[in-house]
Amino acid sequence: MSTLQIPGVYTEQGLKTEDLVVNIGPQHPSTHGVLRLITTLNGEVVKDMVPVIGYLHRSKEKMAESRSYFQYQPTIDRVEYLSSFFDHSVFVSGIESIAKLKVPKRVKYIRMITMELNRISSHLLWFGTFLLDLGATSTLFYAFREREEIFKLFEDLTGARMMYNYYRFGGVNADLPVGWIEQCREFVQSFPAKIDEYETIVTKNPIFLDRTVGIGLLDFDTCMRYGVTGPSIRATGIPMDLRKDAPYLCYDEVKFDVPVGTHGDVFDRYLVRMAEMRESVKIILQCLDQIPGGDTANVIAKTKEVEAAKEAAKAAGEDPKAVPGVDPDWLSVGQKINLLTYKPPAGEVYHVCESPRGMLGCHMISDGTAKAYRVKWRGASFSNLSVLPELMIGKLYPDLMAIFGSLDVILPEVDR
Amino acid sequence: METPENDIQKAAIPEAPVNASPETAAKAPVAADIPSEPEVPATPVIPAGVFGSALAGAGLTVENLGNDVIGTEMVRTTVDDLLKVAAFLKDKQGFDLLLSCTGIDWKDRLESVYFLYSTTKHVYLSLRVNAVDDHSPSVYPIWNAADWHERETYDLFGIQYDGHPNLIRILMPDDWLGHPLRKDYKLNDPRLVWNER
Numbered sequence: 001m002s003t004l005q006i007p008g009v010y011t012e013q014g015l016k017t018e019d020l021v022v023n024i025g026p027q028h029p030s031t032h033g034v035l036r037l038i039t040t041l042n043g044e045v046v047k048d049m050v051p052v053i054g055y056l057h058r059s060k061e062k063m064a065e066s067r068s069y070f071q072y073q074p075t076i077d078r079v080e081y082l083s084s085f086f087d088h089s090v091f092v093s094g095i096e097s098i099a100k101l102k103v104p105k106r107v108k109y110i111r112m113i114t115m116e117l118n119r120i121s122s123h124l125l126w127f128g129t130f131l132l133d134l135g136a137t138s139t140l141f142y143a144f145r146e147r148e149e150i151f152k153l154f155e156d157l158t159g160a161r162m163m164y165n166y167y168r169f170g171g172v173n174a175d176l177p178v179g180w181i182e183q184c185r186e187f188v189q190s191f192p193a194k195i196d197e198y199e200t201i202v203t204k205n206p207i208f209l210d211r212t213v214g215i216g217l218l219d220f221d222t223c224m225r226y227g228v229t230g231p232s233i234r235a236t237g238i239p240m241d242l243r244k245d246a247p248y249l250c251y252d253e254v255k256f257d258v259p260v261g262t263h264g265d266v267f268d269r270y271l272v273r274m275a276e277m278r279e280s281v282k283i284i285l286q287c288l289d290q291i292p293g294g295d296t297a298n299v300i301a302k303t304k305e306v307e308a309a310k311e312a313a314k315a316a317g318e319d320p321k322a323v324p325g326v327d328p329d330w331l332s333v334g335q336k337i338n339l340l341t342y343k344p345p346a347g348e349v350y351h352v353c354e355s356p357r358g359m360l361g362c363h364m365i366s367d368g369t370a371k372a373y374r375v376k377w378r379g380a381s382f383s384n385l386s387v388l389p390e391l392m393i394g395k396l397y398p399d400l401m402a403i404f405g406s407l408d409v410i411l412p413e414v415d416r
Numbered sequence: 417m418e419t420p421e422n423d424i425q426k427a428a429i430p431e432a433p434v435n436a437s438p439e440t441a442a443k444a445p446v447a448a449d450i451p452s453e454p455e456v457p458a459t460p461v462i463p464a465g466v467f468g469s470a471l472a473g474a475g476l477t478v479e480n481l482g483n484d485v486i487g488t489e490m491v492r493t494t495v496d497d498l499l500k501v502a503a504f505l506k507d508k509q510g511f512d513l514l515l516s517c518t519g520i521d522w523k524d525r526l527e528s529v530y531f532l533y534s535t536t537k538h539v540y541l542s543l544r545v546n547a548v549d550d551h552s553p554s555v556y557p558i559w560n561a562a563d564w565h566e567r568e569t570y571d572l573f574g575i576q577y578d579g580h581p582n583l584i585r586i587l588m589p590d591d592w593l594g595h596p597l598r599k600d601y602k603l604n605d606p607r608l609v610w611n612e613r
Contacts, residue, residue, distance in 0.1 A: 060570070062596055097485045224512050224535070227561030238535075330506040338422040348484045350531060352515070352543065361515055361531065378516040378531070383446045415587060 033411025056415035064375035077163040080413040098347035101170035102334035127337035172334030212267040216403035230358025235261035235268035242354040293330035379413035461581035465489040517571035554580035
């Protein structure tokens with residue numbers, strides 16, 4: 001040891017040491033958005049971490065108070081752009097519950113199909129970028145290959161690839177295009193083979209296992225304390241899934257399993273998401289079989305038949321209203337309302353659904369005017385991100401991107 | 417923009433006192449009490465729900481607000497009893513997950529709303545408390561998830577959560593003026609222009 005002693009902290013070997021504050025972000029490729037992490041490091045070990053959010057705050061909740069419900073609807077897509085069908089679902093079903101609007105069963109099935117496809121596309125993007133964070137570039141192209149097919153289906157259906165704005169109060173914007181169900185079935189049936197392909201590349205890869213097994217352990221109690229939900233909590237071994245626990249839409253009419261992990265580490269979260277995609281495939285295939293009316297060609301043919309029968313009744317001098325119409329469950333809109341001036345009655349509702357990231361909630365208060373009195377979004381990412389310091393403190397800095405990536409945080413949903 | 421809401425309020429308020437018809441006025445001071453009596457059935461007593469009656473049974477202050485349109489029970493307590501109610505709900509009623517905390521500006525008062533979920537019973541509960549002078553106790557000791565959610569409510573509504581470990585702004589910049597989700601927040605305040613601050 002040298003005789004010159006500068007005041008400070010010394011290691012056992014007599015080396016002077018000090019904590020290093022590293023500012024990660026707000027612009028950083030691995031943060032999938034604009035997140036800033038003020039990290040205090042002792043060598044490679046994280047001593048403290050303070051997430052700073054709010055860079056993407058676009059005042060979605062304030063905007064709801066100055067727009068009519070229909071005008072507000074397109075902006076919901078931007079709350080969480082990777083799975084915006086879910087945001088639309090909770091918002092639209094909130095209005096439907098307040099106003100007690102009729103929702104045909106066909107609409108519920110269309111919503112389930114689109115939401116599960118959206119879950120697959122969201123998990124695919126997670127899969128690609130998560131491995132990109134770990135340094136594996138090639139999986140991104142595999143994931144985007146299938147994601148593109150889903151986007152093609154969505155584009156046929158809604159006209160948009162990401163910002164769908166497809167659901168309406170009491171229905172959907174337009175019925176499925178003719179032949180869409182077959183296209184969708186074709187894709188969904190071919191998809192499990194693609195998941196096998198991903199798993200062949202990744203699941204037993206020793207480099208991947210080294211980076212993920214036993215890293216970022218999260219137990220059930222910690223999840224409860226921080227409000228972590230979604231695949232992260234299921235990876236701890238607790239089958240907590242709202243689609244099973246408190247079924248909404250027609251989830252009680254389809255059979256599926258809730259995949260769970262065992263240890264709650266990064267690797268388990270990966271396995272849970274991969275298994276969830278397979279379960280989504282099961283759900284979609286059942287929905288495609290069970291959807292009332294089947295392909296839209298059937299619905300159109302039936303509508304024409306009814307119209308012809310009414311014409312015939314009119315010609316015969318009978319009351320055309322006596323002719324039985326199309327089954328109300330076959331319609332794509334339950335009840336026609338003027339969307340631009342629509343005023344739901346006063347009421348309050350809190351709708352929650354199981355989004356790809358966890359429990360997504362929308363709290364809505366209507367005072368009987370055309371604008372909402374209050375809209376509150378509960379994004380799953382908000383709570384999921386808050387657990388990051390707890391997971392990181394005392395752990396190695398190089399594991400940060402593996403752990404953060406495995407939580408699947410979407411920053412626009414955090415900041416809203 | 418504000419007129420329809422104001423009209424509703426103005427229409428609702430003056431109803432009660434304007435009942436002094438010549439007949440009742442002749443009956444002198446006793447008559448002054450009469451108009452107030454028929455008003456009691458006008459505000460129907462909301463029956464206590466499952467958790468409302470459980471809370472009342474434990475001797476805690478609780479006001480039943482009925483159910484929302486999909487059947488979620490809503491109860492309101494006071495700032496004095498909030499922590500006891502929260503602990504009771506978590507330990508005895510199994511509400512282990514705090515989904516979100518938010519605020520509502522009712523123009524005459526600020527209300528905090530906690531949404532709770534029970535992972536064993538699969539039910540939701542909306543727990544409310546009216547802030548007193550913009551102050552309310554923090555439920556951070558009961559549910560740590562309240563940390564960020566209460567910071568957000570403080571940021572956007574200005575409700576001060578006493579006992580919160582780190583009550584600073586979370587979504588808005590640290591030097592932001594005012595609390596944006598309040599109904600009296602001015603959107604065109606010139607002080608809010610970034611470059612001039």
